[in-house]
Amino acid sequence: MTDRTSALLTDLYQLTMLQAYFDQGMNDIAVFEFFVRKMPEQRNFFVAAGLEQVVDFLENLAFTDEEIDWLAGCGRFHQRFVDSLATMRFTGSVQAMPEGTIFFPDEPILRVIAPIPQAQLAETRIINLLQFQTMVASKAVRMRLVAPQKLLVDFGLRRAHGAEAGLLSARASYIVGFDGTATVLAGMRWNIPLYGTMAHSFIQAHERETEAFEHFARSHPHASTLLIDTYDTEAAARNLIPLSRKLAREGVSIQGVRLDSGDLAEHGRRVRRILDAGGLNDARIFASSNLDEYKLKQLVDAGAPIDGFGVGTRMNTSADAPYLDCAYKLQEYAGLARRKRSEGKATWPGRKQVYRSHDANGQICGDILTTEDDIQPGMPLLVPVMEAGRRLAVVRPLESIREHALAGLSKLPEELRELAHAPPYSVIVSEKLRALAAAVDQRTDSALA
Amino acid sequence: MTDRTSALLTDLYQLTMLQAYFDQGMNDIAVFEFFVRKMPEQRNFFVAAGLEQVVDFLENLAFTDEEIDWLAGCGRFHQRFVDSLATMRFTGSVQAMPEGTIFFPDEPILRVIAPIPQAQLAETRIINLLQFQTMVASKAVRMRLVAPQKLLVDFGLRRAHGAEAGLLSARASYIVGFDGTATVLAGMRWNIPLYGTMAHSFIQAHERETEAFEHFARSHPHASTLLIDTYDTEAAARNLIPLSRKLAREGVSIQGVRLDSGDLAEHGRRVRRILDAGGLNDARIFASSNLDEYKLKQLVDAGAPIDGFGVGTRMNTSADAPYLDCAYKLQEYAGLARRKRSEGKATWPGRKQVYRSHDANGQICGDILTTEDDIQPGMPLLVPVMEAGRRLAVVRPLESIREHALAGLSKLPEELRELAHAPPYSVIVSEKLRALAAAVDQRTDSALA
Numbered sequence: 001m002t003d004r005t006s007a008l009l010t011d012l013y014q015l016t017m018l019q020a021y022f023d024q025g026m027n028d029i030a031v032f033e034f035f036v037r038k039m040p041e042q043r044n045f046f047v048a049a050g051l052e053q054v055v056d057f058l059e060n061l062a063f064t065d066e067e068i069d070w071l072a073g074c075g076r077f078h079q080r081f082v083d084s085l086a087t088m089r090f091t092g093s094v095q096a097m098p099e100g101t102i103f104f105p106d107e108p109i110l111r112v113i114a115p116i117p118q119a120q121l122a123e124t125r126i127i128n129l130l131q132f133q134t135m136v137a138s139k140a141v142r143m144r145l146v147a148p149q150k151l152l153v154d155f156g157l158r159r160a161h162g163a164e165a166g167l168l169s170a171r172a173s174y175i176v177g178f179d180g181t182a183t184v185l186a187g188m189r190w191n192i193p194l195y196g197t198m199a200h201s202f203i204q205a206h207e208r209e210t211e212a213f214e215h216f217a218r219s220h221p222h223a224s225t226l227l228i229d230t231y232d233t234e235a236a237a238r239n240l241i242p243l244s245r246k247l248a249r250e251g252v253s254i255q256g257v258r259l260d261s262g263d264l265a266e267h268g269r270r271v272r273r274i275l276d277a278g279g280l281n282d283a284r285i286f287a288s289s290n291l292d293e294y295k296l297k298q299l300v301d302a303g304a305p306i307d308g309f310g311v312g313t314r315m316n317t318s319a320d321a322p323y324l325d326c327a328y329k330l331q332e333y334a335g336l337a338r339r340k341r342s343e344g345k346a347t348w349p350g351r352k353q354v355y356r357s358h359d360a361n362g363q364i365c366g367d368i369l370t371t372e373d374d375i376q377p378g379m380p381l382l383v384p385v386m387e388a389g390r391r392l393a394v395v396r397p398l399e400s401i402r403e404h405a406l407a408g409l410s411k412l413p414e415e416l417r418e419l420a421h422a423p424p425y426s427v428i429v430s431e432k433l434r435a436l437a438a439a440v441d442q443r444t445d446s447a448l449a
Numbered sequence: 450m451t452d453r454t455s456a457l458l459t460d461l462y463q464l465t466m467l468q469a470y471f472d473q474g475m476n477d478i479a480v481f482e483f484f485v486r487k488m489p490e491q492r493n494f495f496v497a498a499g500l501e502q503v504v505d506f507l508e509n510l511a512f513t514d515e516e517i518d519w520l521a522g523c524g525r526f527h528q529r530f531v532d533s534l535a536t537m538r539f540t541g542s543v544q545a546m547p548e549g550t551i552f553f554p555d556e557p558i559l560r561v562i563a564p565i566p567q568a569q570l571a572e573t574r575i576i577n578l579l580q581f582q583t584m585v586a587s588k589a590v591r592m593r594l595v596a597p598q599k600l601l602v603d604f605g606l607r608r609a610h611g612a613e614a615g616l617l618s619a620r621a622s623y624i625v626g627f628d629g630t631a632t633v634l635a636g637m638r639w640n641i642p643l644y645g646t647m648a649h650s651f652i653q654a655h656e657r658e659t660e661a662f663e664h665f666a667r668s669h670p671h672a673s674t675l676l677i678d679t680y681d682t683e684a685a686a687r688n689l690i691p692l693s694r695k696l697a698r699e700g701v702s703i704q705g706v707r708l709d710s711g712d713l714a715e716h717g718r719r720v721r722r723i724l725d726a727g728g729l730n731d732a733r734i735f736a737s738s739n740l741d742e743y744k745l746k747q748l749v750d751a752g753a754p755i756d757g758f759g760v761g762t763r764m765n766t767s768a769d770a771p772y773l774d775c776a777y778k779l780q781e782y783a784g785l786a787r788r789k790r791s792e793g794k795a796t797w798p799g800r801k802q803v804y805r806s807h808d809a810n811g812q813i814c815g816d817i818l819t820t821e822d823d824i825q826p827g828m829p830l831l832v833p834v835m836e837a838g839r840r841l842a843v844v845r846p847l848e849s850i851r852e853h854a855l856a857g858l859s860k861l862p863e864e865l866r867e868l869a870h871a872p873p874y875s876v877i878v879s880e881k882l883r884a885l886a887a888a889v890d891q892r893t894d895s896a897l898a
Contacts, residue, residue, distance in 0.1 A: 012645030196461030
């Protein structure tokens, strides 16, 4: 569903390592897992997103002739290795938490099992895809939680970090309950509902603001949201009343207005009074202007008569936490569990599973992180997604991902739903996993000794 | 140089406004300017970047048949309007500051002059391209300034916000003096020098760390930087000495080592001593691990014996200021200057030029923001870039952009080069521009009255 990604959209070290694997004939099965190390201070949980794009990427991973020629000529690689890349495809399997699943630090949300060159080469793009959408979903969900009754629309394409970030943030925010996006391409690709109003330039291009309103309403007789803050918000609202009566006689209605500056709660109240007094009781008030979950909460708590919000930059740049401390780490190679032990960056080794329990009210109440073969109480969260390089039928359509995410949110304990930092959710590391880590360390120590 | 951007990678409101312009026959020349409203607290200047991609975008702006069909079927637009889009191309002109130019708030860095539908449609993607690369260049340059003698390499693809962000941040950081990037595709596209080391997974895939080092060095006999922090940094460095002697006898040399965790200055000192004592005086020490300009400055000030740095996430997400408060605003339509007057968001109207003066030492010492036709002392910064929809020869190759940026940096006053917030650089708004704004307001007021 996304454009083909060049196989060269990767770090140079993936290719230099691949040549070393090639020279040594190292082609055994590697197991890598993706997880987030730490919860940002401003978050209480994560929502997994981006899997669909990872599956697309792995299914289509291949070097073009042009890329092979460039690699052969760049002076870093020998010909036999480059030739081996020309026919390389992803033939492995993937297990993952379905998109929309709530998760916590150290819990793997994706596992890749493949010959080591394939699993290694894919690292950079897998992280690039999973961290971004997960980050946006985990930010956008906070807006949904504080404004459950409001229309929420992604307005952020323009200040997203490039084209793909804009497009995928429409998807990630929709998964966690946004109502739609302004990004037209996201509507075409994923059938995400589209929303839009008008820009100040449209008003400015007319000599009179009311004329601009009239032109726009006539062109969109049943779908016009008029931007009223270009010069004087309340004056514009008052001028709408006679215009709406004139247009109504011709079958043209005004759906709503947008506020984009100043004290939104106060403007909202005044404009609501003006619209109601003028008979425009059905016209909705929509607001935008550097919104985030904190401002939304203020407006909702203040009872501001605003029906919907356009949320952009701060949502899709995840402005207060613009990256996740995440990693894709080798946990097993050639049948032996492995782990990195660097200071402050040690990982849990082996293939892992997460079991989640629910309390009597149906709320989630604790996870167990354990080895894949260790059955624990609760529901296992990682499920098969790809086998032999092909997706399984369980990769879900977007609407079903969204339902899964919203169902998960309804089971979230109250304290995790708050904007404030909550005590961490319980994730217990099983005895079996601790024992495996100790055994791996012992093996490594004796190899180093 | 970038992939084609879909014309639907835009906000819905651009298309709804275009239908209204179409219905009213509004097709006069519009003038839009892109500028940044405010300096983030953590920046003292901006570096313009992204123009090349804007020019590519405008030259190739067109709807595909598939996009036209989708628009015709989506239920929002009438057929005559959709038909008009099928043949729409950008036929306007563009003036801009060359990429790599230092600039300040309210100064336009790009002006688009075109029939209003074209200039309007392009808004979303123009902002998307200019804000991102400008933001990254304006962050990365701070790293270059605090570590002028160090090798600096972009390592950030994996945690960049999507594919395009990763790719373009390699370009933006190179413009302001980074030495290269790990992103292979950026090397292929723009000939940006590539750097890479190895990942922990490569070490972990071997039973013995030293064996991993040996395999890698043999595969890259004159280009190996070995990652030594997987288990015990100093132990790994000590084990390198006998290995390096053995390999040297076979003509294989070790270029350097990478530190990726712990106290980098302290590890750097210890490892330097071990390498020097073992005869590896030429081996360079390279470091990475959540670096930003503040950590670089600490390491440089502490005299840490580290030769180069891999800088990733915090650079290319511009983590402490992950977006710019920027806008693309209508400043003239049908020959009349315009401006928006929304609370806290008013803009300077008309076509503008920026004149920059230099002091006796050649340092920049003040800008004048004025109307395009008002000649002022100093150098005008906006130059023609496109005419009649085609680029002019002045769009520069990347190396020349980089030279322009570095020349500009050498003229930057000392206080602006500091990481700390400096008093704002002087940007004077001319009398003529103030008079134009007053005239525009008077005209607008009488139209509203």
